[in-house]
Amino acid sequence: MTAGEDIAIRRKRLRYRAWHRGTKEMDLVLGPFCDANIEEFDSATLDRLEALMDEEDPPLLKWVMRQEEPPAHVDRDFLDRVVSDHQARIEQ
Template identity: 75%
Template sequence: MTAGEDISVRRKKLRYRAWHRGTREMDLVLGPFADAHVESYDHAALDRLEALMSEEDPPLLKWVMGQETPPDNVDLAFLELVIADHHARLAK
């Protein structure tokens, strides 16, 4: 497997994981985000997405909805990209 194939497989796996979270609400947040962005992401950006997706759905949904403040270990800049993308989709 070449490096290009490796990142292609990784992108496909992340898109699948984004759409199959376990809760429909997070599927609808992360799925469209992954569809829109994953193909253009390099390894570093994919690492950031994977780290965010490693969080459990209940707290992640509360952070996206602005109901709770994420802990310090969460990549707030990347979370804000996800939130902004979600809000833009809701506004359509």
């Protein structure tokens, strides 16, 4: 398997995971975000996405909805990118 095939498989796996979170609300946040952006993500950015997706849905949804501040270990810049993407979609 080449590096290109490896990253393609990783993108496909993360896209599936984004759409099958366990809660519909997070599916509708992360699924469209991945559909729109994942093909542009390099390995380091996929790492950032994967770290965010490793968080549990209830607190993640609260962070996305700006109901709570995320803890210090969360990549706030990447979370803000997801939130901005989601807000742009719901405003359309």
